[in-house]
Amino acid sequence: MKFSFNLIKKLAPGQYDEKLLTEKLNLHSFETTDLGNGVLDISVPANRFSDIASHLGVALEVSVIFKTKLSDFLSKMPKFDSKLSGPSVEVQDKNLCPRYMAAFVSGVKVGPSPKWLKDILEDCGIRSINNVVDVMNYVMLEIGQPMHAFDADKLKGGIVVRKAKKGEKIETIDGQKFDLDSDTLVIADSKQPLAIAGIKGGKSSEVTDKTKNILVEAANFNGVNIYKSSRRLGLRTDASNRFMHDLSPALVEMAMHRALALLRELATANAGQADGKDGKPTDVYPKKQSKKLLELNTGKINKLIGYDFNEKELADLFSRLGFKLEGKLWQVPEWRMDINNLEDLAEEVARFSDYNKLPALPPAVALGVAEEAEEISLVDKVSGFLKGAGFSESYNYSFISKEEAGALPKGIFGAEKPVELLNPISNQSAYLRDSLAPGLLRNLKDNSRFYSDMKIFEMGKIFGEGRSGVKETLALSAVISGKNSALEIKGLADSLFTQLGLTEYLTPDLNIVSDFLKSGEALRIETPEHQVLGYLGSLKDFKNGAIMEIDLEKLLKEVDEEREFEPIAKYPAIERDISILVSKSVRTGPILNFLYSVSPKLVEDVDLIDYYEDSKLGANHKSLTFRIVFRSEDHTLTDPEADREIAIINQILTDKFNAELR
Amino acid sequence: MANLEQLKKQALEAVKQSKDIKNLEELRVRFLGREKGELTKILRSLGAMPLEEKKKVGPAANALRAELEQALDKKSAELRVNSLKFEVGLDITMPGTKVGVGHLHLLTQVEKQVREIFKAMNFSVITGPEAETEKYNFDALNIPKDHPARDMWDTFWLRQNEQLTINKKLLTESKKLKVKSEKLLMRTHTSPMQVRFMEKHKPPFQIIVPGRVFRFEATDASHEINFYQVEGLMVGRDVNLANFKFVMNEFFQRLFGKGIKLRYRPSYFPFVEPGLEIDIEWKGKWLEIMGAGMVHPRVFEAAHYNPRDLQGFAFGLGLERIAMIKYNIPDIRLFYSGDLRFIKQF
Structure with missing residues (x-):
C-alpha cells in the first residue's frame, strides 16, 4: 500500500527523512520500501488494516519510534447546520453493517481539488476526480475509513442498508454491470441498489459536476461478508480490501468529522443532519464496539x-x-x-x-536424545547407497497429467485410482502423482539429448485413492539407460535389499499389462508372503531403458537390520563350470533355481558367467555357462564328490530343460 | 702431463660408450675410486712432484676430476630416464578412466546440512503428510476461514468424493477437535505438524519438520508450485524469545559461516505472536530468510495445551531459498527440471 511521506511527516513532525523513516519502520513496525519521490510502499499486515492502513496510524507508529508528538489538526470539529434536513437512514441487517453514519451536505461546489490534495492522492496511486470524490478518498488515506458520497438529489426516498433481492442488478461507477444475489449487502434507496456495500458505488447516484447536494456515508461492514461478496463478484477495490480485514467502527466517526470539515473548506459546503435532530450526522450504531x-x-x-x-x-x-x-x-x-x-x-x-x-540466551532444557524419523534414516541410507552406485538424484513435481496418471501397473501399490486436484494450475498437473515413473521417464527423455548412459533416481511421496481415503506412500524409483539396463537394475535392487537387510524376496513375472513396461520383461518384487513391494523391468518406449519402483514404507516393515556373524568357511570349495545349449524359450531363472536347490548342502553359490546367442548355435538356441561352487561344512570336498553332483545335475538339465551339454 | 691427456681421452670415451648404470658406476670407481682410481692416484702423487711439475699437473688433474664427475652424472641421468621409457608398458599420462559417481540433489544436501545442525542442538527430526486437512493447515493455526489472512497461502484443493477423506489414522486426533471440515488440500506449509505433533507429545521438546509444501501460484524464477520447508518448534515452560535468538544465531552461523550477520524485524503470521522475520546480510544486501515467532496461544489451545503454562517458538525456512543464496542459483525452477547438467554440479 502506497503512502505519502509528506503527509506522514505533516501528521507526525520530526527530524527524519525518507531513508531513516524506511529503516526505522522496517526495524520496529512493518516491511516498508522507499519507492522514491516521497512515496513509501508499506506491506500492511493482515491484522493491522484497522490501525495502520492509514497515514494517521503510520504517523502514530512514527511518533512512538521517534518519541515525537502527533499533530493535532485532526481534532478540529466541523460545524453543523441544524436547519438542514436530508434523507432518512434505515439499517436492516445490523450484523453485516454494525455502524452507519450519514450526513446531508448542501450547497456543494463541485470543482477541481487543490494541488496539495491532488499530490497526495497521486502519491498513493489514486486518480483525482473532483473535490468531493477526492475528499472521500483522501479521508480514506488519512484515517483508513472508506467513504462514499451520493448525489442526494438523485435518491428516491431514504437510505436502506439491506441484502440484495434476487434479480437485482447494479451498474457501478466505472460502468461494470453486476447481477446481485441475496448474500450481497447493498445500500439502496426506496427503488434500487445505489452501491454494493463496502465495495463500490453505483452509477445512478454518482457525484457529477452538476451535483448540488450530497449524502456522505461512513460505515462499518462485516469483514467476512465483504470478503465473500468481493470474491463472488470478482471485484476487489481499495474499500473492499480494507473492510475485509476488519476495521474498527470507531474509525467511522473520526472519518465523518474529518470529511465534513474538509468539504466545508474545499467545496464551501454546509453539512448537517441526514435525519437526526440535533444538527449532527445520523449515526446508526446499536451495538457499540466492546471495550478491551x-x-x-x-x-x-x-x-x-x-x-x-x-x-x-x-x-x-x-x-x-x-x-x-x-x-x-x-x-x-x-x-x-x-x-x-x-x-x-x-x-x-x-x-x-x-x-x-534484545539478548540471545541458550535455552535451559533437560538433555534428551534427539530422534530422527525412521523414514528419514531410511531415505538417507537408500540415497547414500544409490549415490555410491552411480545414480544421480532428481526431484520432480508432485503433479502429473491425466494421461500420465494411472500408468502404473494396476494395484501394484494398493491404490484404486489417482487423486485429482480441484483447482489444477494446468492440465499438465491436474493429478497427484501415483508413481514416480512419469517424472523419471521425462527426465530420461529430456537428458538423452546430452547423455547416453544415465542412472537417475527419485524418492518422494506418491498418492492414490484407496478404500480408506487418500493414501500417501513414500516411494523410490530408479531408471537406467544403457546396455544391459534391465539386468543391471535387477542387480541394483538385489544389492539394495541386501544392504538394507531384506534377505528374502521373490521376483515373479509381473503378468499385468502396463503402459510403460515391456511385456514379458517385467517382474514383481514381493515378500515371501506375497506382499508386493514394487516392480522392475524394461521400458517400452525408451530404448535400452529400465526402471524399478519400490514402496519404501512397506520395505521398511520388512527389513531386519540385525546381523549376526557367520563363521568363515573352514574347508576349501570346488568350482565347476557347466556349459549348456538350450532353446531360447527356456528361461534362466528356473535353471538357476534348480541349480540352487539340487543339493542345498553342497551347493554354496551359482552364477551365470557367460551367455551368448550366435547363428552358429542355431537360430533358436542360446548358450549358458554356469559356475557352481561346491563346499561342505564338515569336510574337505573331494573331486569325486563334486563329479557325482555334476553328473546328477547334467542328467536333470538334459531331462528337464532339454539342455545339450557342451 | 701426457699421461693425463691420455687418461682424459680414455675416460671420457668410456663414459660416452657406457650402456647402463652398472657399467657407469664401475667406470666411476676405475677413474675416481678413493683407493685405486687412476686419476686419484695421479692426484695423490702430486705431493711428491717437483714444484715446477706440480704447478702444471695439479690444476689440470683437478680440472679433469671435475669434468669427469660432471660427465658421469650427466650420463647417469640420461641412462635413468631411458631405462624408465623402456620399463613402463602403460602410458599413465593418458586421462583417467571415469568412475560412475552419483550426485545427491542439492536440496537433499542442503536439507541434510540443516538437519545436522539442529540435531547437534538436540532437535528431533520428524515428518508429516503432504496431503492435509483444512483443519490442520489453517484452522488450528489461527488462520480463519473467509479471512484475507488465508490469502497469504494460495492453496491446491483435492477433488473429494463422498468417501474421500484423508487416511483415517490421521483423522482420529482431529476428530476430537470436533472437526466440521475435513476438506483436503496439499499442505501450504510444514506448520500443520506443529499441532499434529503437540497432540501426541508432551513438552518440553524441540523438533524440526522438513518436507515438501505446495502453493497454487504462477511459477517464475522465484516461485514454484512445490518447494521445501523446514519447520521448527520448541516448547517448554520457559522457552522465550531470547532462546529463539540464541538458537537462530547458532544455526545461521553454522550454515553460512561465523561471520554471517542477522537482522530481526517484526512480521505477521497468524500462528505466532510476537511474529518476526530474519534477514541475513549476503553480498552487501539484506535477504529475507526465515519467518518465525512465539507460538500463539490459540495454537496451544488447538493442541489442547494450556497456553498459560507453556511458551515456545516456531520458525519456518525455505530450503530452495537457502540453496539459491548459498550456491548462487538464479532460478528456482532448476531444482525441479530433472536436468542432469544441473544436478551433477553438486
Whole structure:
C-alpha cells in the first residue's frame, strides 16, 4: 500500500527523512520500501488494516519510534447546520453493517481539488476526480475509513442498508454491470441498489459536476461478508480490501468529522443532519464496539521475551500508543483490532525496543536424545547407497497429467485410482502423482539429448485413492539407460535389499499389462508372503531403458537390520563350470533355481558367467555357462564328490530343460 | 702431463660408450675410486712432484676430476630416464578412466546440512503428510476461514468424493477437535505438524519438520508450485524469545559461516505472536530468510495445551531459498527440471 511521506511527516513532525523513516519502520513496525519521490510502499499486515492502513496510524507508529508528538489538526470539529434536513437512514441487517453514519451536505461546489490534495492522492496511486470524490478518498488515506458520497438529489426516498433481492442488478461507477444475489449487502434507496456495500458505488447516484447536494456515508461492514461478496463478484477495490480485514467502527466517526470539515473548506459546503435532530450526522450504531481491558503484566512479558523491562518504561510505551489506564487495567485503543492478549502486548514491547538489541540466551532444557524419523534414516541410507552406485538424484513435481496418471501397473501399490486436484494450475498437473515413473521417464527423455548412459533416481511421496481415503506412500524409483539396463537394475535392487537387510524376496513375472513396461520383461518384487513391494523391468518406449519402483514404507516393515556373524568357511570349495545349449524359450531363472536347490548342502553359490546367442548355435538356441561352487561344512570336498553332483545335475538339465551339454 | 691427456681421452670415451648404470658406476670407481682410481692416484702423487711439475699437473688433474664427475652424472641421468621409457608398458599420462559417481540433489544436501545442525542442538527430526486437512493447515493455526489472512497461502484443493477423506489414522486426533471440515488440500506449509505433533507429545521438546509444501501460484524464477520447508518448534515452560535468538544465531552461523550477520524485524503470521522475520546480510544486501515467532496461544489451545503454562517458538525456512543464496542459483525452477547438467554440479 502506497503512502505519502509528506503527509506522514505533516501528521507526525520530526527530524527524519525518507531513508531513516524506511529503516526505522522496517526495524520496529512493518516491511516498508522507499519507492522514491516521497512515496513509501508499506506491506500492511493482515491484522493491522484497522490501525495502520492509514497515514494517521503510520504517523502514530512514527511518533512512538521517534518519541515525537502527533499533530493535532485532526481534532478540529466541523460545524453543523441544524436547519438542514436530508434523507432518512434505515439499517436492516445490523450484523453485516454494525455502524452507519450519514450526513446531508448542501450547497456543494463541485470543482477541481487543490494541488496539495491532488499530490497526495497521486502519491498513493489514486486518480483525482473532483473535490468531493477526492475528499472521500483522501479521508480514506488519512484515517483508513472508506467513504462514499451520493448525489442526494438523485435518491428516491431514504437510505436502506439491506441484502440484495434476487434479480437485482447494479451498474457501478466505472460502468461494470453486476447481477446481485441475496448474500450481497447493498445500500439502496426506496427503488434500487445505489452501491454494493463496502465495495463500490453505483452509477445512478454518482457525484457529477452538476451535483448540488450530497449524502456522505461512513460505515462499518462485516469483514467476512465483504470478503465473500468481493470474491463472488470478482471485484476487489481499495474499500473492499480494507473492510475485509476488519476495521474498527470507531474509525467511522473520526472519518465523518474529518470529511465534513474538509468539504466545508474545499467545496464551501454546509453539512448537517441526514435525519437526526440535533444538527449532527445520523449515526446508526446499536451495538457499540466492546471495550478491551488488559492487564499489563510486566513479569509475564519479561518471561516471554527473556529480558528485564521495568514497569515504568512499559507504561510509557503504552500511553504513547494511545492506551489508557483504567484502574489497574489498560484500555486498548478502539482502532487496535490486533491487540487482544498478553502476547500482543509483548509484541509491542519487543518490537519498539528493537529485536536486534534484545539478548540471545541458550535455552535451559533437560538433555534428551534427539530422534530422527525412521523414514528419514531410511531415505538417507537408500540415497547414500544409490549415490555410491552411480545414480544421480532428481526431484520432480508432485503433479502429473491425466494421461500420465494411472500408468502404473494396476494395484501394484494398493491404490484404486489417482487423486485429482480441484483447482489444477494446468492440465499438465491436474493429478497427484501415483508413481514416480512419469517424472523419471521425462527426465530420461529430456537428458538423452546430452547423455547416453544415465542412472537417475527419485524418492518422494506418491498418492492414490484407496478404500480408506487418500493414501500417501513414500516411494523410490530408479531408471537406467544403457546396455544391459534391465539386468543391471535387477542387480541394483538385489544389492539394495541386501544392504538394507531384506534377505528374502521373490521376483515373479509381473503378468499385468502396463503402459510403460515391456511385456514379458517385467517382474514383481514381493515378500515371501506375497506382499508386493514394487516392480522392475524394461521400458517400452525408451530404448535400452529400465526402471524399478519400490514402496519404501512397506520395505521398511520388512527389513531386519540385525546381523549376526557367520563363521568363515573352514574347508576349501570346488568350482565347476557347466556349459549348456538350450532353446531360447527356456528361461534362466528356473535353471538357476534348480541349480540352487539340487543339493542345498553342497551347493554354496551359482552364477551365470557367460551367455551368448550366435547363428552358429542355431537360430533358436542360446548358450549358458554356469559356475557352481561346491563346499561342505564338515569336510574337505573331494573331486569325486563334486563329479557325482555334476553328473546328477547334467542328467536333470538334459531331462528337464532339454539342455545339450557342451 | 701426457699421461693425463691420455687418461682424459680414455675416460671420457668410456663414459660416452657406457650402456647402463652398472657399467657407469664401475667406470666411476676405475677413474675416481678413493683407493685405486687412476686419476686419484695421479692426484695423490702430486705431493711428491717437483714444484715446477706440480704447478702444471695439479690444476689440470683437478680440472679433469671435475669434468669427469660432471660427465658421469650427466650420463647417469640420461641412462635413468631411458631405462624408465623402456620399463613402463602403460602410458599413465593418458586421462583417467571415469568412475560412475552419483550426485545427491542439492536440496537433499542442503536439507541434510540443516538437519545436522539442529540435531547437534538436540532437535528431533520428524515428518508429516503432504496431503492435509483444512483443519490442520489453517484452522488450528489461527488462520480463519473467509479471512484475507488465508490469502497469504494460495492453496491446491483435492477433488473429494463422498468417501474421500484423508487416511483415517490421521483423522482420529482431529476428530476430537470436533472437526466440521475435513476438506483436503496439499499442505501450504510444514506448520500443520506443529499441532499434529503437540497432540501426541508432551513438552518440553524441540523438533524440526522438513518436507515438501505446495502453493497454487504462477511459477517464475522465484516461485514454484512445490518447494521445501523446514519447520521448527520448541516448547517448554520457559522457552522465550531470547532462546529463539540464541538458537537462530547458532544455526545461521553454522550454515553460512561465523561471520554471517542477522537482522530481526517484526512480521505477521497468524500462528505466532510476537511474529518476526530474519534477514541475513549476503553480498552487501539484506535477504529475507526465515519467518518465525512465539507460538500463539490459540495454537496451544488447538493442541489442547494450556497456553498459560507453556511458551515456545516456531520458525519456518525455505530450503530452495537457502540453496539459491548459498550456491548462487538464479532460478528456482532448476531444482525441479530433472536436468542432469544441473544436478551433477553438486
